[in-house]
Amino acid sequence: MKKRDFYDILGVAREADEAEIKKAYRRLAMKFHPDRNPGSNEAEEKFKEAAEAYAVLSDQERRARYDRFGHAGVGGAGGFTGFDPQTFSGFEDILGSFFGFSISDLFGGGPRAGRGGRRRGADLRYDLDIEFMDAARGIEKEITVPRLEACDDCRGSGSRGGARVTCPNCHGHGEVAHRQGFFTFSQACPHCHGQGSIVRDPCPACRGEGRKRSVRHLKIAIPAGVDTGTRLRVGGEGEAGAQGGRQGDLYVVLRVKDHPLFRRDGPHLFFELPITIAQAALGAEVTVPTLEGSAKITVPAGTQSGTTFCLRGRGVEQPGGGPRGDLHATVAVTVPSRLSRKQRELFEQLRAIEDPAPAAEAGKDKDLFGRVKDIFS
Numbered sequence: 001m002k003k004r005d006f007y008d009i010l011g012v013a014r015e016a017d018e019a020e021i022k023k024a025y026r027r028l029a030m031k032f033h034p035d036r037n038p039g040s041n042e043a044e045e046k047f048k049e050a051a052e053a054y055a056v057l058s059d060q061e062r063r064a065r066y067d068r069f070g071h072a073g074v075g076g077a078g079g080f081t082g083f084d085p086q087t088f089s090g091f092e093d094i095l096g097s098f099f100g101f102s103i104s105d106l107f108g109g110g111p112r113a114g115r116g117g118r119r120r121g122a123d124l125r126y127d128l129d130i131e132f133m134d135a136a137r138g139i140e141k142e143i144t145v146p147r148l149e150a151c152d153d154c155r156g157s158g159s160r161g162g163a164r165v166t167c168p169n170c171h172g173h174g175e176v177a178h179r180q181g182f183f184t185f186s187q188a189c190p191h192c193h194g195q196g197s198i199v200r201d202p203c204p205a206c207r208g209e210g211r212k213r214s215v216r217h218l219k220i221a222i223p224a225g226v227d228t229g230t231r232l233r234v235g236g237e238g239e240a241g242a243q244g245g246r247q248g249d250l251y252v253v254l255r256v257k258d259h260p261l262f263r264r265d266g267p268h269l270f271f272e273l274p275i276t277i278a279q280a281a282l283g284a285e286v287t288v289p290t291l292e293g294s295a296k297i298t299v300p301a302g303t304q305s306g307t308t309f310c311l312r313g314r315g316v317e318q319p320g321g322g323p324r325g326d327l328h329a330t331v332a333v334t335v336p337s338r339l340s341r342k343q344r345e346l347f348e349q350l351r352a353i354e355d356p357a358p359a360a361e362a363g364k365d366k367d368l369f370g371r372v373k374d375i376f377s
Contacts, residue, residue, distance in 0.1 A: 006053035025054035121239035121248035132259035138224030148211040150240040154203035158210030167192035225317040267325025305333040
C-alpha cells in the first residue's frame with residue numbers, strides 16, 4: 001500500500017514553518033487520540049500516521065531528506081516505529097492540555113529508576129572546534145570532560161559500607177500511586193526519589209550521593225569528512241548512574257572552522273583560481289592547491305573569467321562511505337593595479353592593433369578589456 005504524503009497527512013503546505021507543523025499535529029492528535037476514540041482502529045491508525053509525519057517534518061535533517069528523496073529518504077516504506085524524543089515532547093503538550101497533567105507529573109520529573117533503584121547516568125554533550133583540514137583528513141583529538149563518576153569508597157551506593165535500607169514510604173517500589181479524577185497513575189516516590197531505598201549511614205567521601213565530580217581525559221577519533229553539526233557518540237563516557245546504574249553516553253558535537261581558500265558544500269570543495277590576462281588569452285599550465293598538496297591543470301587559450309575546472313575525486317571523503325567529492329576551481333582573470341614601464345608599452349601596443357567592435361555588436365561581443373572591466377566594476 002502506497003504511503004501518503006506527510007504534508008497531506010498534516011494538512012500543511014510544503015513551505016510550512018515549524019510552528020504551523022506543530023499546530024497541525026496537535027490538532028490531529030487531539031482529534032484521533034485513542035482515549036477519545038475507544039475501539040476505533042481507524043482513529044488509531046490516523047493517530048499513528050500523524051505522529052509519524054510529525055516525527056519527520058519537525059526534524060530539520062529528516063525533513064530535508066524527505067523533501068529530496070520522499071519516504072525512501074527517511075526509512076523507505078516501513079511502518080511507524082514509535083515516537084522520537086522530539087515527537088514525544090510535542091505529545092506531552094497535548095496530554096497537558098487534554099488531561100490536565102504532563103509527562104513529568106507521571107514520572108516524577110526525571111528519568112525513572114530501574115529495579116533496585118538503579119538509574120542510567122545522564123548523557124553529556126561536548127562542543128569541539130576543529131580546523132578545516134583536520135575535518136577533511138581526519139584526526140585524533142584529546143578532550144577533557146567534567147562529569148559525575150561512581151564513588152570508589154562506597155562503590156556508588158552512597159552508603160558507608162555499601163548497605164542501603166528499603167524506603168519505608170514506597171516499600172522498595174520506587175513509586176507511589178495517585179488518583180486524579182478517573183485516572184490513576186504512578187509517580188516517583190518523593191522520599192527516596194524513585195530509588196526504592198534510602199541511605200541511613202552516608203558515605204563520608206561522597207556525602208551519600210554515591211557519585212563524585214571528576215574530570216575524564218579522552219582521545220576522540222574524528223573520521224575524515226566530518227562537517228559542522230556532526231555528532232560523534234562515545235558510548236559509556238557520560239555520567240555514572242545512581243546506585244551503580246549504567247553509565248550515560250558522551251556526544252561530541254563538531255564545529256568546523258572556515259578555510260581561507262576553500263569553501264565546502266557537502267563532500268565538494270570550491271575555490272577561486274586567479275590567473276593573469278596573458279594566461280587567459282594565451283593559455284597556460286597552472287598550479288592549484290588540493291587537500292594533498294598541489295596539482296597541475298591546463299588553462300586553454302581564450303579562457304574567460306567564471307570558467308570552472310573540475311578535479312574529480314579531489315574533494316572531501318564521506319564519513320558514511322560513498323564516492324569522494326570533487327574540487328572545483330573557478331577562474332578569475334586579474335587585472336594588474338600597477339604596471340611597469342615595459343608592461344604599459346606592451347598593453348599600448350595591444351590596444352593599438354585591436355579592432356574596436358562595431359557599435360551594433362558592442363553589446364554582445366565586447367573585447368577582452370571590456371569584459372574584464374565589467375567583471376571588476
